Amino acid sequence: MTTRKKHLLPGFGLSxxxxxxxxxxxxxxxxxxxxxxxxxxxxxxxxxxxTTPRVLATYRLTFGASLLxxxxxxxxxxxxxxxLVRYQFFGKKILDALVDLPxxxxxxxxxxxxxxxxxxxxxxGQWLEPHGxxxxxxxxxxxxxxTFIGLPFVVRTVQPxxxxxxxxxxxxxxxxxxxxxxxxxxxxxxAIWPALLTGFSLSFARAVGEYGSVIFIAGNMPMISEIxxxxxxxxxxxxxxxxxxxIAVVMLVISFALLLLxxxxxxxxxxxxxxx
Amino acid sequence: MSSILRxxxxxALFSSxxxxxxxxxxxxxxxxxxxxKDFNPAFIQxxxxxxxxxxxxxxxxxxxxxxxxxxxxxxxxxxxxxxRSADIDILTQKGKLIPANWQTRxxxxxxxxxxxxxFLVRKGNPKRIKDWxxxxxxxxxxxxxNPKTSGNGKYSYLAAWGYITQKxxxxxxxxxxxxxxxxxxxxxxxxxxGATTTFAQREIGxxxxxxxxxxxxxxxxxxxxxxxxxxxSVTVLAENPVAVVDKVVDKKGTRxxxxxxxxxxxxxxxxxxxxxxxxxxQISEASQPAFKKIHTFTVKEVFGSWxxxxxxxxxxxxxxxxxxxx
Numbered sequence: 382m383t384t385r386k387k388h389l390l391p392g393f394g395l396s397x398x399x400x401x402x403x404x405x406x407x408x409x410x411x412x413x414x415x416x417x418x419x420x421x422x423x424x425x426x427x428x429x430x431x432t433t434p435r436v437l438a439t440y441r442l443t444f445g446a447s448l449l450x451x452x453x454x455x456x457x458x459x460x461x462x463x464x465l466v467r468y469q470f471f472g473k474k475i476l477d478a479l480v481d482l483p484x485x486x487x488x489x490x491x492x493x494x495x496x497x498x499x500x501x502x503x504x505x506g507q508w509l510e511p512h513g514x515x516x517x518x519x520x521x522x523x524x525x526x527x528t529f530i531g532l533p534f535v536v537r538t539v540q541p542x543x544x545x546x547x548x549x550x551x552x553x554x555x556x557x558x559x560x561x562x563x564x565x566x567x568x569x570x571x572a573i574w575p576a577l578l579t580g581f582s583l584s585f586a587r588a589v590g591e592y593g594s595v596i597f598i599a600g601n602m603p604m605i606s607e608i609x610x611x612x613x614x615x616x617x618x619x620x621x622x623x624x625x626x627x628i629a630v631v632m633l634v635i636s637f638a639l640l641l642l643x644x645x646x647x648x649x650x651x652x653x654x655x656x657x
Numbered sequence: 658m659s660s661i662l663r664x665x666x667x668x669a670l671f672s673s674x675x676x677x678x679x680x681x682x683x684x685x686x687x688x689x690x691x692x693x694k695d696f697n698p699a700f701i702q703x704x705x706x707x708x709x710x711x712x713x714x715x716x717x718x719x720x721x722x723x724x725x726x727x728x729x730x731x732x733x734x735x736x737x738x739x740x741r742s743a744d745i746d747i748l749t750q751k752g753k754l755i756p757a758n759w760q761t762r763x764x765x766x767x768x769x770x771x772x773x774x775x776f777l778v779r780k781g782n783p784k785r786i787k788d789w790x791x792x793x794x795x796x797x798x799x800x801x802x803n804p805k806t807s808g809n810g811k812y813s814y815l816a817a818w819g820y821i822t823q824k825x826x827x828x829x830x831x832x833x834x835x836x837x838x839x840x841x842x843x844x845x846x847x848x849x850x851g852a853t854t855t856f857a858q859r860e861i862g863x864x865x866x867x868x869x870x871x872x873x874x875x876x877x878x879x880x881x882x883x884x885x886x887x888x889x890s891v892t893v894l895a896e897n898p899v900a901v902v903d904k905v906v907d908k909k910g911t912r913x914x915x916x917x918x919x920x921x922x923x924x925x926x927x928x929x930x931x932x933x934x935x936x937x938x939q940i941s942e943a944s945q946p947a948f949k950k951i952h953t954f955t956v957k958e959v960f961g962s963w964x965x966x967x968x969x970x971x972x973x974x975x976x977x978x979x980x981x982x983x
Contacts, residue, residue, distance in 0.1 A: 433973070434982060493854075500859040517859070518844050601803060601845045603981035611806075614847070618722045618806045619972065620747055 412633065418626040430627045435603055436612055442520055443609040444635065447588035450527035454584045455577060458535025465536070466543040480536050483529055488593030495526055496598045518600030523608065526595045527588040534587065535580030542576040575651045582643040589636050679914045680713045684734035686721035686744075686808070687850060688871060692934040699930060700921045704914070712914055720848055721808045728754065728902060735906050735915040738899045740868075741808045742766075742956075743963035745900050754904040768896040769922035770936035773953050774816040776887040777856070777865040777872045784863045788889050789820045792864060793837040800862040801842050802852040804970070804977050808895075809849035812956075813866040814839075814977065815966060816893035819959040823891050836980045857884075868895055873935035894953035897936065 419427060430436070465477055483491065499506045499516035506517060516522045546569065554564045592610040599606045609632055616625035685693065697714045704712050717724065717734065725744040728734050729752040739745050748754040760766045778786050784797050792799050802810035817838050821831035842862075846852040849867055856865035857879055864887075865872075872886055899919050906912040921927045928938035937948055960966035970976045 430973075435978070497858065500861070502860045518861075596847055597851070600843070601847065603845075603978075611847070615803075615805045616973075617726065618720075619967075620722070620726065620751060621973070624973070 415626050415629050415633065418623060419630050421623040422627060427627050430624050431631045435607070436609070436628060438604045439607045439609040439612050440631070440635070442523060442606065443589060443632075444639075446520060446523045446527055446608075447585050447591075449524050450531050450588050451581050451585035453524075453528050454531045454535045455581045458532060458580060458584070459539055459573075459577060461532075462536045462539040462543055466540060480533050482533075483531075484533050488530060488591065489597070491529055492526060492594035492597035495522070495529060495594065499525065499598065517598050518602075518606065520599075520606050522598035522600070523595050523606065526598050527591060530591055530594055531584030531588050534583040535577065538576045538580035538583065539573055542573045546572055575647050578643060578647040578650070582640055582647075585643075586636060586640060589632065678711045678713060679911055680715065681735045681911060681914055681918055682715045682717060682733060683736050683738060683918075684717045684724045684728050684732060685738045686724060686740050687718055687848065688868075688874070689738065690716070690718055691874070692931065692936065695933065696922075696927065696930050699926060700918055703921060703926070704917065710914075714918070720806075722806075728752070733905050733909065734902055735909065735911050736899060736901055736919055738897065739808075740895055740897050741811070741963060742896065742898045743967060744808070745898055746963065748900070748902065752904075754902050755900055756903065759900045760898065762901075763899065763919060764923050765939050766896075767898045767900060767919075768939055769899060769927065770931040770938055771894050771896045772868040772870045772936055773888075773894050773951060774812050774866060774892050775869045775872055776889060777867065777875065777884050778863060778887055780883055780885060782885055782887065786864055786887055789817055789834075789838075792817075792866075793834070793841055797841055797864065798843050798862040799838065799841050799864045799866055800844060800846075800852050800856040801839070801866045802849050803845040803847055806847045807849055807852075809852070809867055809871075810845075811966075811971060812868070812893050812895045814970065815956060815960065816866075816889075818970075819893055819954050820889065820891050822959060823954060832976060835976070839977075839980050869937070870935040888949055888951050891952045891954065893959075894937075894955050896939075896955060 422430070461480065465473065465480075496503075496517050498504050499509070499522060501507065501510045501515075501517070503517070509516060514521075516525055550568055550572075551564055554568045559567065590610065592608070592614070595608050596611065599608060599611075601607055601611060609628060613625045613628050613632075616622075616628065683693065683697075693714075693716055697716070701712055701714065704710060717727075717732065719727070721739050721741060721744045724732075725737070725739065725747050728737055728748060737745055737748065742760065745755070745759060749757045749759070763769075776786060776792075778784070784791070784794075786792065786797065791797060801813045804810035804814045814835060817835050818831045821834045822828065826834075844852075844855050844861055846855055849871060852865065852867065853871065853875055855861050857875060869886075872884075876884060876886075899922055901912065901915045901919060903912075906915045922931075923940050925941050928941045931938050932948075956963055956966055960969075968975070
């Protein structure tokens with residue numbers, strides 16, 4: 382502990398001021414504008430817009446599919462990170478670079494290529510279709526697209542933690558008589574749990590807001606495969622700014638609540654393990 | 658060194674010249690890119706010969722409603738060229754950018770070209786589709802973009818409705834027909850081009866319902882031998898209106914050029930370029946190639962106005978929404 386009251390770096394006031402201005406300009410003011418725009422509506426109008434059966438169906442799909450995609454990424458992202466950290470094999474660098482591709486690819490490109498592959502006449506679709514599995518133009522397609530765009534988050538948050546995790550701890554666990562499952566669940570998992578949760582929440586948040594890739598693969602049938610961002614676009618196409626922002630506000634509130642919940646969970650788990 | 662200096666001077670000179678020359682921005686919809694690639698150079702040459710002024714025309718393309726919204730929100734477009742008068746009316750209603758009587762300021766209600774909604778079927782027409790009734794036969798799937806988000810989709814919906822009422826059916830019958838029709842639509846793409854991709858690349862559906870000019874472009878691009886055009890007995894004529902954005906041109910001082918640019922759409926030369934791109938010219942008969950004569954109606958004729966059609970059919974809770982709420 383080198384500092385008591387004095388900060389290690391000078392210019393705290395300046396950098397905090399900069400951070401606040403920056404966040405305000407880029408995040409807070411635009412979001413405030415969204416809330417402000419909905420004040421054109423009375424509460425009953427607002428409530429009527431955000432609770433029509435068609436809009437309710439989109440919440441279920443958007444949040445349900447995003448959660449499912451984030452869970453899939455949690456499991457397979459961890460697996461991918463594990464393989465990339467623990468094993469040496471030919472082409473590892475290329476595989477490592479591939480993980481970032483969903484970040485860089487324009488989402489429309491992702492949507493179009495996924496649709497092309499999973500359509501009934503596509504490479505994969507033609508084999509799935511005879512078994513009664515329809516991916517493109519169904520809610521399942523939405524999950525596929527959201528899994529794709531969310532993949533890098535879990536891998537990239539867990540990877541550095543795994544790299545820092547010394548194998549001696551595992552060896553110690555083994556020499557103390559722990560079996561492989563115990564080593565994984567009692568030694569490794571608690572250490573990477575906060576990183577996993579971060580990756581999960583990032584992947585989830587990204588999926589909730591996704592529009593570009595989903596729109597091509599979803600089929601966009603009302604009540605079945607429409608996502609909430611499409612509802613917002615639909616309102617805008619009708620020059621209904623207030624209606625569009627009303628739905629946007631609902632999305633914002635739900636997303637914020639869910640992210641807060643995940644952060645609290647993370648804070649709680651890191652405190653629990655950090656205290657030991 | 659001196660040569661560098663000379664070229665820098667030259668560039669400075671040219672850029673100052675081009676700053677003085679008039680510059681127009683045309684806010685247009687998605688599928689007019691190819692048309693304006695031909696049309697703009699023709700106008701630039703015409704304007705140069707007529708006035709000696711070198712003019713630059715910039716294009717902005719996107720979904721038509723999105724474009725109209727951008728102009729309302731401040732995109733400094735001198736002219737707006739759309740595929741629905743409703744997307745220009747909005748400039749009066751929301752932004753007060755143009756007067757309400759904008760359609761009377763140019764010939765033919767400011768509509769230089771138009772395109773009817775027709776069918777595209779697969780080679781040999783395996784499902785034997787001849788008219789609107791065939792689209793609701795069991796086992797027939799039609800690809801139509803979402804009328805809530807696409808002008809093209811709105812026209813297709815209104816065409817089907819008008820087909821019934823033009824035959825003497827009442828609105829209950831028409832409503833039943835469009836309800837049945839959209840039960841045969843497996844995918845609702847957000848725009849016309851998306852629907853084309855779904856039909857052509859994904860091989861979904863037996864019929865693509867879209868504009869005639871889109872159909873011809875598609876055939877040109879993907880080969881004439883893969884698809885066939887089917888003309889229904891009666892259909893809607895999608896009119897493509899144009900308007901000068903008064904607030905913008907008065908501020909920029911470009912009214913003269915913008916007005917001439919739009920008038921050029923109605924000239925024999927402009928009409929011929931439209932026809933070349935499979936848009937039916939509305940003024941000069943002479944420049945028409947062999948467009949098939951078909952029976953069409955306009956939105957105004959059957960629905961009164963675009964605003965009425967919007968409110969009854971496509972607003973929230975309107976007839977289109979009710980199709981999916983049962």
